[in-house]
Amino acid sequence: MNKYDDKYTKCPACDSENIKYFHADFRGNTIYKCEQCKVQFMNPVYSDEYLDYYYSQYIDINRDVDTVLQDKYDLIVNDNFNAIEQVVKNKGNMLDFGIGNGDHAKLAIKKGWQVSGYDVDCKATESLMQRTGIEIKCGNFFDLNWGEVKFDLIYANQVAEHLKDPVAYIKYFKSLLSDKGCLFIAVPNIHSTSIKLKFLLEKLKLRKNKIGKYYDAEHHIFYYDPTSLKNILENNGYEVVISRNCAKPKVERSRLWLFLSNHVFEKFYSTSTFMIVARKS
Ligand SMILES: [Zn+2]
DSSP states (O other), rough: OOOOOOOOOOOTTOOSSSSSEEEOTTTOOEEETTTTTOOOOSOBBOOHHHHHHHHHHTOOTOOHHHHHHOOOOOOHHHHHHHHHHHHOOOOOEEETTTTTTSSHHHHHHHHHHHEEESSHHHHHHHHHHHHHHHEESSSGGGGGTTTTOOEEEEEEEEEEOOOOOOHHHHHHHHHHHHEEEEEEEEEETTOOOHHHHHHHHHHTOOTTTTTTTTGGGTOEEEEBOHHHHHHHHHTTTTTEEEEEEEEOOOOOOOOHHHEEEETTGGGGGOOEEEEEEEEEE
16 A cells, blocks of 8 residues: 655645645654645645545544533534634534534534534444434535535534645535535644644754654644635635634633633634634635
8 A cells, every 4th residue: 555645746725836844743744834825734645545544444433422521522512603603693504524423413403503414434424324313424525415405504623634635625615505604614723832832842852752743644634723724715715704712621611711711812822723614705
């Protein structure tokens, strides 16, 4: 099996030739950065064959989530939907793109959304569909037929960092969204405060163990920050309405703490993941 494709000579997100070596991780993966749209990406990237093999063992839908962990998930999902519902006023059809184990979809249904789902692995989705009753399609996304349905929301939580060609999806989503439809994307922030510090220590040679572990390059191939993801969305016909840190799962927070976190700390501190809510423009 070839683990990698041929090297990119252009940015896989915006086609710019202005791409440069940026970092390498302890696994032997090389990371490039596009000077045009600012996104970072694995170059050379894993082959389809390698990724198929990796994802055939990836989704663990039958795992038992303990209650404490479930509360933390709920906190994140609630925060995601607080942002979404500031922008999308009618809770209509939603596509959970990369539905995974269905945790987010189940909460969305409770909130009043009509949820359909998509994931790559048909075996996993079949079992999830039986357990939850949610209609879930699988296989090659671009071959699927959604009929006349238009989505008011396409929800892509922690997915875009796994995609080899995220822009193809972002463009295609526009044909599935209703006129005022929105796209929600949450991804790891490669410029989170913690990663910035680790990167600095690595460059100063003060951190030598598991260099670049934070790229999570065993399965992440694109590395975004709010600027690069905004550039990509705006280049492809979206208007960014909200861009902010995702909630950090922590125990008990006061309303004051949450207010400070959302309005003050936000400017100085980037958590490990961020979200963008974008409207089709
Ligand atoms: Zn680019």
